[in-house]
Amino acid sequence: MGEAPIGQDLQNGNDNDFESKSGTFETSTIIGEKKYVIGGTAGGTFYVKVQILDNNCLGEWVNVVELGTKPISCNGHSAVLLKDRILILKKNSNPDDCIWFLEVDTTYVRQQQKKNLGTEVVAWSKGVIGNVEKPVVISGPSGVGKGTLISLLMKEFPSMFGFSVSHTTRAPRGMEKDGVHYHFTEKNVMEKEIKDGKFLEFASVHGNLYGTSVEAVELVSDAGKRCILDIDVQGARSVRASPLEAMFIFICPPSMDELEKRLRDRGTETEEQVLKRLRNAQAEIEQGRSSGIFDHILFNDNLEDCYENLKKLLGLDEYATTPKSVPKEINLPRDHSVSKIDDKIIINSTSSKLEKESKNLIMLDVSCLKGGAPGRTRGLNIEAIDSFSEGFNGNGNGPI
Ligand SMILES: Nc1ncnc2c1ncn2[C@@H]1O[C@H](COP(=O)(O)OP(=O)(O)OP(=O)(O)O)[C@@H](O)[C@H]1O
Numbered sequence: 001m002g003e004a005p006i007g008q009d010l011q012n013g014n015d016n017d018f019e020s021k022s023g024t025f026e027t028s029t030i031i032g033e034k035k036y037v038i039g040g041t042a043g044g045t046f047y048v049k050v051q052i053l054d055n056n057c058l059g060e061w062v063n064v065v066e067l068g069t070k071p072i073s074c075n076g077h078s079a080v081l082l083k084d085r086i087l088i089l090k091k092n093s094n095p096d097d098c099i100w101f102l103e104v105d106t107t108y109v110r111q112q113q114k115k116n117l118g119t120e121v122v123a124w125s126k127g128v129i130g131n132v133e134k135p136v137v138i139s140g141p142s143g144v145g146k147g148t149l150i151s152l153l154m155k156e157f158p159s160m161f162g163f164s165v166s167h168t169t170r171a172p173r174g175m176e177k178d179g180v181h182y183h184f185t186e187k188n189v190m191e192k193e194i195k196d197g198k199f200l201e202f203a204s205v206h207g208n209l210y211g212t213s214v215e216a217v218e219l220v221s222d223a224g225k226r227c228i229l230d231i232d233v234q235g236a237r238s239v240r241a242s243p244l245e246a247m248f249i250f251i252c253p254p255s256m257d258e259l260e261k262r263l264r265d266r267g268t269e270t271e272e273q274v275l276k277r278l279r280n281a282q283a284e285i286e287q288g289r290s291s292g293i294f295d296h297i298l299f300n301d302n303l304e305d306c307y308e309n310l311k312k313l314l315g316l317d318e319y320a321t322t323p324k325s326v327p328k329e330i331n332l333p334r335d336h337s338v339s340k341i342d343d344k345i346i347i348n349s350t351s352s353k354l355e356k357e358s359k360n361l362i363m364l365d366v367s368c369l370k371g372g373a374p375g376r377t378r379g380l381n382i383e384a385i386d387s388f389s390e391g392f393n394g395n396g397n398g399p400i
């Protein structure tokens with residue numbers, strides 16, 4: 001099969017079918033020597049499937065591995081070639097499910113391609129509108145106060161931050177709720193899900209398995225919130241090596257004696273567990289301070305001071321004075337045409353039902369895309385160019 005010289009052609013976008021072909025609900029996008037056919041129908045059912053015809057392989061269809069969560073089927077879509085991915089606009093779908101990306105040449109896809117020699121790799125990622133910042137990984141030894149700091153943050157800024165609910169094989173503590181504090185799970189179930197590629201990272205921590213599922217991070221992005229991950233140093237290292245862009249913060253105790261006091265006073269661990277966690281803390285602190293994984297180190301001596309410093313790192317002073325309100329959803333006109341000018345995608349309603357509807361233009365700005373598979377693609381911005389009252393809420397607070 002071999003690698004197609006797609007770099008240059010991706011930039012130029014040498015051919016593009018923007019509209020679904022009637023009856024087949026497929027689009028085809030040509031990138032270099034490859035033709036990406038997306039969608040299809042079988043027995044009256046629509047599906048979103050990717051097929052690749054490769055001219056380097058004598059014009060044969062090649063095997064394709066589709067990574068990431070796929071969009072659910074729809075009856076038609078438009079496809080627009082961007083630099084390293086194809087933008088998919090689903091017709092007739094919910095406002096929070098109409099923008100998707102099929103990554104064809106991103107760093108993640110290239111990495112995965114090396115592991116899947118002999119097949120073509122593509123990756124799906126849903127688009128999230130707005131300027132949500134990259135996730136924050138908070139790490140540090142057990143008992144240092146990570147959970148306490150995160151609770152303060154979520155309480156003060158409930159609409160800004162969302163917690164990535166991890167999976168764990170440890171037993172729940174008294175007040176802990178399944179699905180809120182953790183997804184409490186059986187070891188064999190979690191191991192199977194890890195094998196199936198559902199986890200962004202996982203680690204054996206203090207004798208139990210812990211992990212962050214891709215879905216846990218996606219759920220927070222879908223809610224338009226900045227994702228907070230509370231994970232150990234091994235997990236932080238794995239996330240650092242993954243395609244997920246994040247800010248990494250290590251929380252350090254003022255001393256080992258104080259750490260021991262906090263762990264004991266919390267009263268959630270057996271004596272054996274306390275000793276195990278303290279032993280592990282030594283190594284974690286050394287790695288946290290010297291491994292180069294972390295962008296910032298915060299000392300949690302006085303809780304109030306530490307919390308203020310955390311807020312500064314997260315730019316929350318700025319947010320407090322200039323709250324940003326961004327539209328989170330888009331109501332795509334059911335019938336539309338799509339064109340591309342530089343980094344702007346113009347979506348034009350072609351409905352003849354209402355005269356005024358034909359004036360409805362939506363501009364999708366893709367110049368600041370962030371993130372991507374595995375997980376969501378952030379940084380999509382929307383503007384209405386020629387709006388009408390029903391379709392556009394110009395104050396940026398409601399659906400377009
Ligand atoms: N700055 C502080 N000064 C004194 N006590 C603190 C401080 N920060 C947190 N604590 C207390 O220390 C205990 C441990 O805090 P917390 O549970 O938040 O730690 P953690 O890092 O999340 O631990 P784990 O990794 O085990 O979940 C709690 O009882 C909390 O109230």
Ligand SMILES: Nc1nc2c(ncn2[C@@H]2O[C@H](COP(=O)(O)O)[C@@H](O)[C@H]2O)c(=O)[nH]1
Binds near residue numbers: 167205206232233
């Ligand atoms: N690598 C990961 N570590 C995680 C995850 N969720 C939590 N943790 C870390 O485990 C220890 C112990 O937590 P506890 O709730 O049993 O006290 C702590 O350091 C957490 O940060 C995860 O998904 N991945």
